[in-house]
């Protein structure tokens with residue numbers, strides 16, 4: 039106890055002491071401000087750290103990190119600690135709402151839940167009775183896609199996806215089609231052993247505590263961190279080397295690294311021969327239907343050329359001694375070549391040399407050469423050997439686990455470019471030729487990965503599979519491997535509202551959410567009856583082309599006077615901009631008021647050392663008339679009579695809501711949303727009957743479960759016999775078969791052959807060139823589309839956003855603490871560029887694209903690519919949204935680049951406009967934006983455009 043505690047005075051005056059301002063405040067840190075602590079899982083960003091919530095008299099007083107949690111081990115970031123302000127946000131919705139005025143007017147009446155649920159059931163059942171695909175059900179950055187995707191399949195609509203299509207699906211797909219894993223939360227660098235870490239851009243609001251902690255470990259060990267990013271903020275600022283690459287050219291840079299490594303013969307030949315399809319034989323038969331496919335035996339096994347016998351042998355035969363390079367003739371006379379020969383021929387070409395790409399990347403050739411040499415030296419001269427014996431799929435015993443300590447990580451900006459899929463494939467090629475996937479020091483999978491490459495599940499929703507009152511025969515999202523898997527009709531037209539899995543975006547593993555409103559309003563390819571969305575701010579920062587999106591949302595059919603999108607149901611916890619454009623609003627709880635599961639069936643929180651999952655428990659009761667969306671969804675499912683949600687006697691299958699579902703739902707016998715504490719006594723892991731005590735066991739364990747793999751299963755899991763067996767038992771794999779890295783992608787070649795007219799399903803003529811060009815089975819670089827379609831003279835600069843660490847999507851701008859860190863945004867420009875354009879610090883500037891213009895305030899900075907301007911993502915807000923005051927800086931000074939970005943590319947010959955997306959996966963190409971910047975004549979301190987004020991929704 040301090041001297042002044044009894045006086046209850048902090049910093050009392052001291053007559054002879056130093057001035058008051060120099061005296062440290064005396065704070066009693068021992069006062070107990072809580073009467074209870076509950077554990078749960080943070081939802082202030084996507085990392086899903088374990089937190090402890092301190093409560094007093096049922097109110098939240100404080101949040102800190104859970105030290106026993108596998109994800110964050112006690113670390114809490116600013117966002118996580120500010121969760122208290124999210125929970126008590128003035129933007130919280132408090133009651134179901136039904137629109138009474140014109141859509142977009144913000145005129146609602148409060149209704150009771152029974153009326154809300156009856157209305158939703160009526161709207162939805164009308165659709166399901168006639169044509170279930172007339173429901174488009176899309177969710178934003180929720181964490182319950184295991185449930186929502188299953189619900190959509192039970193409803194019978196193929197028109198389902200979460201936000202992945204405008205986030206990073208091209209990268210996820212590139213990984214899954216290449217090595218059965220992916221960057222982002224599906225794997226991580228081996229933080230303990232890596233010595234060289236190459237970071238290709240990252241969304242710093244998403245990849246938060248785990249990446250910070252990991253990079254901290256690297257710093258402590260003296261490992262080198264190299265960051266490629268046009269902007270030097272966040273992780274780039276603490277990297278040992280920052281490379282301010284020009285947006286959209288990462289693939290060129292990586293290709294040059296591969297060129298250098300191949301030229302110096304610095305590749306891991308053994309890894310390539312044993313664990314990749316590098317030695318598989320590709321048919322060379324120009325113009326024939328089989329050209330570019332793998333040569334296979336009668337049993338369908340791909341073949342390699344056996345050096346010992348000089349004959350073809352099955353690729354996975356343990357007796358084969360495959361040749362890595364070369365051209366051969368099969369006994370039937372066909373000419374074949376190894377995959378790696380083709381890869382080497384491509385990347386050894388002069389066009390991939392550092393000198394050839396340097397100017398376009400904005401990176402000196404000498405830097406590229408040096409980075410390649412550093413990678414090679416670290417990988418091959420600093421090899422790691424762990425005393426861990428293991429056995430590979432072919433029965434080969436390895437006395438040690440050998441690794442090459444180079445690791446990589448990527449997310450944005452690669453993902454936000456139209457060339458992101460092939461660029462990410464090139465990064466994986468670089469990792470794999472160095473032999474660094476799932477090895478000590480390299481990039482490590484997180485369970486349930488590795489999956490087969492690509493995963494075997496196919497999307498449902500072909501013609502004939504969508505029927506009234508009938509579930510889909512499979513999930514709406516999956517992985518196509520040939521044109522036969524596409525969701526198109528006989529004329530080749532898309533079957534989904536977003537045109538996913540059509541010739542426009544054949545490998546759209548997560549849909550194209552950014553196209554739903556545009557397509558629905560234009561009835562292209564058809565109209566829908568109900569748009570049902572959750573946590574997706576599609577009328578603002580999640581929309582490309584905000585002005586037109588707002589028009590589409592209120593557009594009416596001239597003949598009938600009905601809205602082109604007749605009914606919009608929306609669920610959110612907060613009064614976002616989207617709320618104003620819905621007809622029926624189902625208010626959600628905050629993350630501290632509900633049950634949730636972070637499931638291995640969805641996007642888990644696994645560690646590289648083993649699988650993990652976790653729950654959220656309601657740590658406080660809502661004092662508003664709100665319900666957790668997941669329970670509402672199950673309730674609606676039961677009211678609609680969806681088979682999975684209704685018992686044979688017609689009663690709800692999960693009357694206890696989402697908590698009931700989490701415990702009792704089984705996706706396959708013994709496999710449910712949570713893997714821990716299963717079986718009658720709670721001792722089963724992974725597979726086991728439902729355990730009624732499961733949630734309590736999670737709570738007793740700090741709301742998480744983690745299973746650490748034994749050492750011999752921690753590496754080389756794609757080819758590790760013991761792991762593959764174990765993963766099959768656990769339900770991660772259907773069969774204990776090796777996941778051979780697909781450097782040469784046969785599924786892509788099948789699409790290319792279709793574009794050349796081979797097979798029963800071929801693209802319409804207008805799509806053929808695009809498919810043939812981009813579905814190259816070997817990674818390649820092509821310029822981002824927008825830059826190619828507009829004049830460089832008119833739009834000389836790139837414009838991108840960065841994700842601030844202190845925010846997450848649009849959510850942070852309602853948070854009283856986080857707003858103090860970033861209450862508005864600026865347009866950042868390279869100092870020399872600004873000077874050249876006559877723009878000074880603090881000037882208001884117009885930013886103009888081929889699609890629109892905005893006005894924002896400039897700040898000048900040194901650490902950025904000179905051809906690029908940028909701003910913080912999603913800070914600008916529409917007046918009166920998110921519970922903000924009408925003169926909030928987010929509305930008056932903040933702005934969005936979204937207004938400049940078109941969801942459609944400029945017209946091509948024939949007038950057709952493709953979506954502004956990666957042509958392979960449909961991923962939104964946010965960062966392909968090209969602009970020019972001019973000092974604004976109007977220097978008034980207000981950003982533009984200013985859309986009309988929204989009507990304020992009632993405060994909680």
Ligand code: SF4
Nearest residue numbers: 080083086087118246
């Ligand atoms: S990193 Fe994300 S999940 Fe972890 S504490 Fe911060 S906001 Fe929460």
